[in-house]
Every structure is written in C-alpha cells, then in structure tokens.
Amino acid sequence: MKTISTSLASLQSRLQKIRTQTETICKPLEPEDTVVQPMTDVSPPKWHLAHTTWFFEEFVLKPYLPNYKVFHPSYSYLFNSYYNSVGNRVQRDQRSTLTRPPLREIYTFRNHVNEQLGNLLENPNETILAEMLPILELGMQHEQQHQELLLTDIKYILSTNPLLPAYSSAPTSEKTQYVPATYHEVPGGIYKIGCQGSDFCFDNELGVHEVLIPDFKVMNRLVTNAEYLEFMEAGGYTDFRFWLDEGFTLAKTSNWQSPLYWVKQNNRWQRYSLHGLQDLDLNAPVSHISFYEANAYANWAGKRLLTESEWEAASQAYPPANGNFSDTGILEPTAAKPDQNGIQQLYGDLWEWTYSAYHPYPGFSMAPGALGEYNGKFMINQMVLRGGSCATPSDHIRTSYRNFFHPDKRWQFTGIRLATT
Amino acid sequence: MKTISTSLASLQSRLQKIRTQTETICKPLEPEDTVVQPMTDVSPPKWHLAHTTWFFEEFVLKPYLPNYKVFHPSYSYLFNSYYNSVGNRVQRDQRSTLTRPPLREIYTFRNHVNEQLGNLLENPNETILAEMLPILELGMQHEQQHQELLLTDIKYILSTNPLLPAYSSAPTSEKTQYVPATYHEVPGGIYKIGCQGSDFCFDNELGVHEVLIPDFKVMNRLVTNAEYLEFMEAGGYTDFRFWLDEGFTLAKTSNWQSPLYWVKQNNRWQRYSLHGLQDLDLNAPVSHISFYEANAYANWAGKRLLTESEWEAASQAYPPANGNFSDTGILEPTAAKPDQNGIQQLYGDLWEWTYSAYHPYPGFSMAPGALGEYNGKFMINQMVLRGGSCATPSDHIRTSYRNFFHPDKRWQFTGIRLATT
C-alpha cells in the first residue's frame, strides 16, 4: 500500500477527525443496539468501535510506541477480526457474546488509544516514522471502511426489529424528477487499470496493468426504483430465463420478491431506510439488491453489467464529479439530477455491481506479515463493486477502488448501472 | 389451577415483592447483557422483564380493568411467548432482535403495569375479583418461574463471554465436609400423587391419582462432584454401556466430557458459577448435567434414577425441610450437611431428574382459552424434574411441583439423586 506524505499536524487532525466520526455515527444508538449480531455478515457496532481501535493498538502502538502497555490483555483476542497472524480470536459469528466490556468501557479504550497515538506523533523518531506512517494511514482507511460497515450494519440491525425504528430523522427532500436513461460511448483501446497516482490505495489496486477494452456504451445514471418495479411486475423474480441458476434457486428458497428492505403494505411499496419506513421514491436508484438481481435485471432489460475494467475506463472517460457520500448526511441514495450532461452517480449513492470476479491483478502479491491478510485472502467467490455509496466517506473513494462482496449479499448499499455494446 | 384466598392488602404486598424481586435480579446487568440470546433456549433478560409484565397486562388488566389502555400497541406482539390464542409474536429464536424498546423503557412499562394493578386492586368488584384472583395468582407464580429462568439464562449468557464475568460476588463459604451416601427405605403401597391441598398449584399437578409403588430405597443426598469425577475418570463419557443411545451420540457429537460450565486448566477442574470461575467443591452436588448424563451416572453406579411418583412418595415419607433456594442469595448448589439423619436436599439446591416422561396425569385436561396453553401443550419429549433449586424462590415450590425439560438440556440447575430396589 502506498501512503501520502503530510505534515504531522494535519495528520493528527485528520486522524482525530476520523476517530471522532466513528463515534458520531454510533451516537444515536442505545447500548443494546451495539451488541447484537442478527446475521454473521453483520458485526455489533460496539465491536466495530473496539476493532478499529484494536487495529491501531496492534499494528501501530505495540510495534512503534516504546513501552506501550496494552489497554487490556484480552482485547487482542476479543477484537481481532480475521488476522491469523495475530492469533486466536472470537469467532466471527460469536461477536454478540461480547456483552462485556460494556460500551462505556470501549469508549475508554478508544480515548486511551487516541491519547497514545497523540503521544506517538508528538516527537517521532524519523526512521520509525517513515515505517509507521503507511500503517497509520492504513489504520485511518480501515476505520473509514468500518464507518460504512457501521451504517450498513446498523441499518440491518434496526430493520430486524419489528418496531422498525429510525436511525436518524430524514433530511428534507425535494421532489425528485424522472431522468431518461441514455447511453454514452466509451471508446475502446488499451487502458491502464489500477492505482496509478502516489496517493494511498489498497494493495488490491496495485499491479497497474494494461487491459484491451472494446468500444462500449455506458448508462448515464443508476437504474431506478421505477425501472426495477417494471422488472418485478413483469414477473422478473419468477422467470428463470434472466437468472443465473444459483441466483434463481436462492431467490426461490429465500422467497425474494423484491429488493431487501422493501415492504408492501395495503398494496403500496415502502422501503425501510435509515430514516424509518418511507414511501418508495420511484426516481431514486434501486438499492440493496444482490449481484444476482442486478444481473437478472440487466438481462431482462436487454443490457448487461459492466466489467470492472470497463467501469474504470468509463470513469477515466467521464471523470466522476462529487457524489452523494456519507458527508452529505443523507445516508440513502438519491435520484439523478435532471438537465445534466454526461454520466451521473459514478461516485457515491450506490456501489455498482460489476460482472468481474474479485481476483488478484497481474503481479499482485500478498504483503508479508499480518497486513498481508488484509485483502488477498478473500480473492475468491466475490464480485467487484465500484464507485462508493451514500455510506462511504467522500475522501475514501477513488477510481481504482475495488470493493467486493459475495454475489448473494444485499445488506450493502448496492445498485445497478447498465452497459451495452 | 387452584388459588389461595387472601386479604387484598397482603396480596398487594406479595405482588409488589415479587415484581421488585425480578428487577433486583437484573440490577447487576449492563444493558448489553439484557438483549442477547446465545441459544434459543435462553431468553434475553430484558425480554423476561417485559414478558412477565405483558402477562399481567394481557391476562389481568385488559380483561378486568375497565377502560384499560395498553401501554404500547406493539408489546403484545413483542412480548407474547408462546400463546397462539393471543396471536402472532416474535419467534422464539428472534428475541435478540428486540434491541428496542431499550431497557429503561421496559422499566417504565413495568411501573405502568404495577400502578394499574394497584388501581385494579383498590376497589374491586367482588364478582370480578373472584374471577381475577386465580389469574393474578398465576401471574405471580409465572413471574417467579421467570425469576429462576433469569438466573439460569444470565449464567449462560455471561458464560459465553470469553472474559467469564461474575454476576455477583461469592458469599463467604465455610469449608464443606464429605457426607457418606446412604439409602433409606420408602415403603411400597398405593400413594396419592398430585396436588392435594387447597394452595395454588399448576394444572399439570391436578388430576390427583393413586399409584401403586413397590418398596424402594432412596439416597440421602444429591450425587457430589467427587462422585461424578470418579465416573468421568473411569471413562464414563466414552463407555457406551451406561448410556442411552441418543445420549451417547449427543455426547460424542457435542464433545461432552464433563458437566456444562466445567473447565480444566493446568490439570485442575474449575467451574463457571454466577460468582465467576471457581475451584470445584468436591462435596457440592454435581450440577448442570443432562438427563442423559444423570442416567449414565446412575447406571455406572449400579443404581437408578427415581420415577416422579417415587420422588413424590419419598417426599411424603421424608417431608423435605427448608433448602437452599434463591432466597439464600447463594445461587449455587451447596454441599450436604454432615450429621443429619434422613434425606437431605429434596428441596432446593438442584432440580432432580426423574426417569418419568412429562405426560398428562389421568384426567388432565387443558383449560379453555389462552391459559390452557400454559402447560399441556409441552407434554411430549420432556422429562420431569422435582424439588426446586438454588435459583427457585422458596415460596414457589411444593412436593407435587412438576418441572420439565428435554433430556439433553444442561443450562438449568439440575442434579442427580439415586434410588435402588
């Protein structure tokens, strides 16, 4: 992973800001909300708060702060996520056993580690600093990833509650408008794919390589709820012709008849959002669909999904403007804007499923040591998503960013963009 | 179910005491402890607090307090346990989805219902009172049952936490002594079995009937940890000859090698208790064993378990003295006392597994309406336990009391008493 050079003061301030943001996200929660795990994919918010802190303690303070004493001898066991190199840990599906330490104790842990990171950055040894900075940067990026996970996991947790409580009150929203779908040429050719600048990126973006891409056309915005409803009403969920076989079987056995969080009451579609149950905005992009649904929709529409190289080529051809990220506080995808030329919503709103498996780039190799486990060991059975979402911090995304989930997952902020030849 | 006649004032005071006791049990918990459900058998403590209150609202306030307005329209759905007659409800294994309402709201609910029950009992209509009193009594008995369940569920919840936190500090304990096992004659004959007095009992104790019981001998105390360790060290867990086949298979696939909560560290046996991890008291009765283990132990020892009729006959022959109930605050089983004649520990310390299926007594019939679902529908695949435990309130037990659990359950305070012909 590459890192940025920066003044220590601005680093301190950025670190502080990121650490605070995580706590801001958790502020609306009851202590009880922070400990449950309604499915294995979801982690208890308290665990996120602790794990992101453990990351700094384990990979920054322990190696680089002389005489650092760990906050609690058991926390490495309790809050290690999946680093075999670091040792044994609470199994992923057992995170709700951690009713203790209580939430307030985790905040004490956070404060302690924040303070010690401050000490570490006060009078740093230059050699150590050079070695440590990339890891500190990774810690901040890691915490930002968990900020998105916190929002998606909180959404899922609250949605399982029969009371369907809102996480936050809805922002005032203007009436949205219909934006017609158009397709825009992306010229074929050899594209450089992967992280090319000197700014931070994850190891899975490295191994810049050239890919030969044929001409294709890309949709100007994300697929909307209205368009997806058409697919549903045309019997999309029960017509095998549009589906990958495993997806069709899953849809049947799981009784999928709409995206996750959709609820039909009195013949009216609503959807659970972080602001509670809301009427479906037909112009907003359809979200919380699996890869299987995205691909079935594309087949039904006579189009297809992009590959990840195509997505990156498209965003090189049409550099994405600022989008609807978590900074806006909206926390749900919003409708495309009328009267805009070019390609909208490449950044923010929703992660876009690509028809590319999450595999290593040519020349990828896992880093040695624990941090080599960060990305590489997950490169099977998952699909790449691109572009960030309304739950992603705006300074966390870039064109080469590769997110990845299994094709059946629906609790992330996922959406659909189409392509055609 | 029968009920006791009583002055309204003493009833009020008893009701108040029982309601308060439930909250006292929950006082040492963090809010996070009160919401998780590490296995389906265990309910979140917050749910117990709410459900026992729902019981009074549903079965007492709604029918008998004129113009009673329910505290919250969703609570009947949220906190109904298993009463089909009352309607739909949160599925048993989904109780940890109830992170909301938060704990403090449940206390408000409790206070509200307490207050309204107070109003109801202020100036009661005599006819209504006569109809209502048995149900009020049932509500109090029901809440006492949940007090025991709270203690067993809290124990289980905290035991799954890698930190093994204590629920409460251990009482000062004297050094225990070894009490030899002796066997005492119970004369054969026709015994009246079932609830015979006019005091309260559950419907499953009614249908008093005569049972012809042959002479047998009953052990003077519960089987001790030392005696059970002998069985373990003799290879008891791997010798099929002593086991029921389903139990042996379960022990193998679940890797049972000791009672629940036993931990061997540095070649020393300890056990998790409500007071944290403690050294094994060899003279204390073995607890947290399944029926399968109890029966295997009995076979290994060349003895057998009692039937429930025999247990009741024995307790008619040797009326049980006061025992170690939850009132003592010890909350764990204690060793038998030396220099005592007769039969000890029939009451309190541990529920005693009998080799009797939990079936209806002759003449049993389910009551009409929702309360008919209280007991009768569980009369299959479960075994009867007798005598109460260290987690049972002392005024909740009687000779005819039938507790029941599946033969594989271990999280209750269960123990072994032997018999021989």
Add this chain to the structure above:
Amino acid sequence: MKTISTSLASLQSRLQKIRTQTETICKPLEPEDTVVQPMTDVSPPKWHLAHTTWFFEEFVLKPYLPNYKVFHPSYSYLFNSYYNSVGNRVQRDQRSTLTRPPLREIYTFRNHVNEQLGNLLENPNETILAEMLPILELGMQHEQQHQELLLTDIKYILSTNPLLPAYSSAPTSEKTQYVPATYHEVPGGIYKIGCQGSDFCFDNELGVHEVLIPDFKVMNRLVTNAEYLEFMEAGGYTDFRFWLDEGFTLAKTSNWQSPLYWVKQNNRWQRYSLHGLQDLDLNAPVSHISFYEANAYANWAGKRLLTESEWEAASQAYPPANGNFSDTGILEPTAAKPDQNGIQQLYGDLWEWTYSAYHPYPGFSMAPGALGEYNGKFMINQMVLRGGSCATPSDHIRTSYRNFFHPDKRWQFTGIRLATT
C-alpha cells in the same frame, strides 16, 4: 429374554420357514430397489437381508459352531446395525454406500449361514444347545421384526419414486361397510403388566409389575379414514388447540396436511399403498400418522389415547381375536367388520399409538454383552405402540409386546384407537 422348548426338528423347520419368508418378501424387487436409502430411518432391503443373516453368524455360529469361519471378513463391519459391543460399523445413514456386495452375493451369504445353522442343529451338544437356543430364538424373532421393517421400508422406497410403482397386485377386496364407534367398559383395578407366560418375549416386556388402573372405556375399533377426513376438513391441521406444541410446529414446517401417502388429485383423495395408488377406503382405518396426529385427532374428538397399561388391561378384558397380519397377504389395513360384538382390531391392521413413553419397566436391567443393546438403550424420546399390524407376522405378536417409535414417525403401519373415562 425367555425362550420356548421345542423339538429340534420343528425348530429347524420354523427357522427355515422364517428365513425363506424374508426372501419371499424381497422377491418382487429389482436389484436397484434393494440398495437405496431415501431417509435415514429406512434401510436398504439388501441390508436387511444381510443384517438378519449377520445376526445369526455373529451371535450363533461364531460362538457355538466349532471352527466356524466367517463368510467374509468385512461383513461384520458392513452389516452390524448398532451393536457397539461388536465393534465399528457402517454408519446408519451410509447404508446405501453398500452397492457391493451385490444382491446375489447376499443370497449366497444367506444360504451359507442357513446351511451352517443346519449343521449346528444336527448333532448338538446338550449344554451348548441350552445356552444357544434362546439366542437362536432371538435371531428368529429379530428376523421377523425385520420382515415388518422390510415391508414398511419397501413401501417408503417405492413411494419416493415418481412412477409410484406397486410392490404387489391388490388382493380382491369386498366392499366395506361402516361400523359405528362404540365404547366398552374396562373395569379398574390392579393389573399385572408385562410378559407373564413362559413363551418367548423381549427383555423390555419383563419385569412384570402391578399397575393400578381406574375404570375407563375403550373404542370398539380403529379410527377410520372417514373420521380422520372430518378432522382434516374441520381444519384440524391448522388448529393449534388440539396439538402438542412440537407436533404443531413440525406439521407446519413439514407442511403436513394429511397422513403420509395421501395424495389429492382432481379433488379426490387417494393413497399410495403397497399395491400402488388407490382410492381411499373411507371405512378402512387411518394409517401412517404420527403420534402427534393421533393425539391431535383424539383431542379434536374429545377423547384421548390409551396408556400402554390401559391397552394391556383392555386386551386382558377383551382378548384379541386373530387379526389382519402379514400372513393374510393383504399388506394394508382393512375395515372393521360389521355385526361384531366387542373390541375389534386390537391385533393386526395397525400398531396403536399409546400415550406412554417407552421407558424401562420397574426392575428392568439390560442384559450383559452385546444383546443387552437390543432394546434398553432406546428407552428415551419414543412412544409405545401396541398390537401389531398388517405387516407383522401373526406368530410374532402378543398382548405384552411393546413396539416403540419417535412421536414424529409416520412410515410405520400406525393407527389410532380412542379411550374415554
């Protein structure tokens, strides 16, 4: 187990007849039918043919025929059912892996063992004979039990085939008549329960003991298909009030809406039988129901099932006449006969579910050695059935005979008889 004294010649002839009968049962099968195992409860017919032979080899020939050489060194591993004492074995749910040895080889095995048993009985040593005869008797009884299992397993195997092939052609049947239900007094008192004569019985029937039984009334025949249909049409399968909770849940999750083998086509009920799909005979007894369904029916009808002591008392009061056993070749239950006094169908037609758990009689103890595993280790979670069925050999049944299955099982020939107080 007790055994009968008998002349060697008649013993030989009886042994021969029983051994041949097993093969007669398998004659209509294709080799492919004999190897599959569509559910764990069902064993492949080829396995039954081999296992009953293994029983004689293991328990008679090996110990009692000097210099006996086993037919094949692996067969003890392949065809041991559940005797831990005998050693490792193919797991119960893996019996369909035994495509080899092929069927014809199993017949060679059978002939070999038959021949050697003949040799053994030619010039027996008197002392050895005395020891061996009870085991030989057990082997024959054991084989008769497997004859019934063969018929029930074959029925199940063929029923899973979409072609619904018939096992044999239907016997010519006369038109049946409706026989009204009547209830007959069984006088209360102390009854001797258990096997009292000197004829053979299983160890689980021993421990004759006295049971005090109150007056009750018993139904004159089995519950009919017409009566059960009424229950179904009254919504019996969806009305929780009649059901044990575990049964109701199972019925829902398994989507039970009728007895096993019932098929509704074009609004007409048919049932799969050993003679293929047939119209429902409304006067025939309802069969292939679980204990849960039997008990729900009884509750709906305002009656109850008998206990096993009551059943035995009833059959002492009304000694059963000859019934519809496998010898008749009908192989399905038949309607009660009109114009008969007293109690019909106590023997044959269908095993009658009782509301008694299969537990040890007072004084029961497992025999030492492998044969102690025959019955005792199954005495949990199962319910007793009485009276034999249309798949039971007529010389295999007696009043004290205790059959036992889990309350959810439906593939046996099970039925319902009601009682009332």
Add this chain to the structure above:
Amino acid sequence: MKTISTSLASLQSRLQKIRTQTETICKPLEPEDTVVQPMTDVSPPKWHLAHTTWFFEEFVLKPYLPNYKVFHPSYSYLFNSYYNSVGNRVQRDQRSTLTRPPLREIYTFRNHVNEQLGNLLENPNETILAEMLPILELGMQHEQQHQELLLTDIKYILSTNPLLPAYSSAPTSEKTQYVPATYHEVPGGIYKIGCQGSDFCFDNELGVHEVLIPDFKVMNRLVTNAEYLEFMEAGGYTDFRFWLDEGFTLAKTSNWQSPLYWVKQNNRWQRYSLHGLQDLDLNAPVSHISFYEANAYANWAGKRLLTESEWEAASQAYPPANGNFSDTGILEPTAAKPDQNGIQQLYGDLWEWTYSAYHPYPGFSMAPGALGEYNGKFMINQMVLRGGSCATPSDHIRTSYRNFFHPDKRWQFTGIRLATT
C-alpha cells in the same frame, strides 16, 4: 454453437460409436451401482444412461421426427437435468429415488432412441437436416461430457464403499521416471481467445476476443505427487499463509489433509483409483485437488496458477500433442515422459485449474430456448479448467474448451500447472 459438415453415413457411424461407448463404460457395473447418489454432485450411472438418451429424444426426435411417440410419458420428468424450459423434473439431489425404471428398461429406451435416430437420418428433408444437425452434434458432445462424468461419478460411488472395489483391472504400467520442472517463456502480446475455427464448440467459447497478455513462463508438466507431498509434509494444509480464507476454513472443517482418495495406511500413502487401492506413484501428477489446494500449493511453491487466457496463449505457443485421454483405457493420470522438450500434458491427464472465474466472454449471449440453458446460467462462482483429462474422449477437447467447477470440488480429474512472471 457451431457444427461440422459431414456425410450422413459418417455421422451415423460416429453417433453409433458414441452411444455404444457410454454403455461400454457402464458394463462393469452391478445394477445396484447404477442407482445410488452418495453426494448431490454425483449422478447415478443409470440416470446418465437415461439422461443422455432423453436429450436426443427431447431435442432431436420430438421436434424433427414426424409422428415421433415418446418412449414413456414420464421420462421427460424423470430424466430432464436442469432445463427449466422443458418443465418440471426430479430434483437433482433426488436422483437415487429412481430405482425404477430398472437398468434393463433404460437400455431398451436407449435402443429405441438409437433406432429412431437411425430412421431420422435415413431420408432426411434437407431443410430440416440443416436445422437439426447442430443439435444432433450437440447431443453427441453432450453424451461425451457425460462419459467423463460417468467415470468420475463411478469412481466416487465405488470409493464410498468400505470394500473399495475396483472398477477395472489396472493396465500394465512401466516404472515411471522423475522429470525435472522447467519453465518456458510465453511471449506477451495481444492474443485471440475463444473458438476460432469452423469445428464444433460450445457457446461459452464463442465471442472470440482479443486479450493483452504480458510475458510469462509456464511449467513444462503438471505438478507431481512427490511435489505435493512435500507441500503436505511442510505443513501446507495447516499454514494459513498460503490459502484463500474460504479454502482454509473449508479444509479445516472438512478435515482435508491430503487430496481426495488418498489413504495413509501403515505410514504409507496409497490412493483409491478406478483400479482399486494403489501405491502412490510419486512421479504421476497430483489429482483430485480443489482449486483451493491448487492455489495454496502454487503460493507455497512461490509460483502461481495461469489465467485461462494465459493457458490458451500457452497452448497457442506450444500446441499440445496427443495426451492421455479416456481412449487409452488407462483412466488415471500418468507421469510425464522424460527426454521431451517443450510443454507436456497440456491435453489429457488432468483438467488444469486456472485462476479465472467462469464468466461470459465479451459478446456472449444465451441462445433462445431450452439450449440457452446449456452453459450460460452457470457463469458464477465457478473456476475455469482447461485441457481435458484421462477421462475425456480425445475427440472432445480443443484449445478453447472451457470446463468449469466450483473451487471446492475434488471428485473430477483435476490437477495443477504453475506459471511465473
């Protein structure tokens, strides 16, 4: 799919040969072997025999032979594999319910269809012929695919039998020699990938497209048992650093410690083969490993697997010579030959796992109708394998052939070839 032009006579003869070959493969089986299904991936051989015949009946005879009457009205339901377009069918995991029709009946079905295909080809209408020929060709290719599946499924079926019977006797084998591993340059550049000639290929090979491939080096032969043993003895199966996370978890929970079919007895490794249990030939290629194991081995060896484009580029650079296909009758992979230059074993011996997901080529689209379900709906969660195996007919393979299995599958003839940059 493309097809070849050919004279009708040679077509007839080829069809005949292929149909006969399937039966030849099944000749050594007992009827009982042909009906079981020890895991869902495996189909009963009888089902293969019928399904390949059903394919011709459904897709050739029904549409193209005037007045064709189906052999049996239920066979379309019984022997349809996964074609939703054709209608309902026996669920994949329920194929062992088909004990009827018996094997001999399936052969009658085969003969009937063969005869009718002969009639169809006698005096064909030219227009119909043009339409039908590609489907007939597909039917033959389809049957050849099932010939390979028959061999792998038979191997698995017999391997679950504790007797470990041999399918056929082993061919005489010469002593093998060690061939050192060398790496050969494949020059980078733009390669045309996909089926380019006019011969038959599957639809998933179409959409010829250009891929930019950098320089790389490819191993001269497959990885051997000796090399894989080194990995095992170095603790490969327990060292997480070499594994994809899902693979490592699977290896642990499935207790994988060696390739499938390996057995260690008396400290000596043997492997189950179609010729029974045999000593491990250290020079033979390691087989029956999952993608996870192949990839872990590559990581341990400091190399990597090829992508499917690289494999195709390599085979364009080093055109594969004839290999060890099913025609040789060896039916197990054989050691590389000494003193050979260039790249061996690209064709035959073992399918080579690539690190490429089985996704559509650019421009791929499913054919309309039932045959569109042939390949496209499986394009998720599977990895591409290349080159054919010792169970593949030699006239069934080509450079562009894409086989595909889930990364956890081990019962196919799979192997490892390494690459490096």
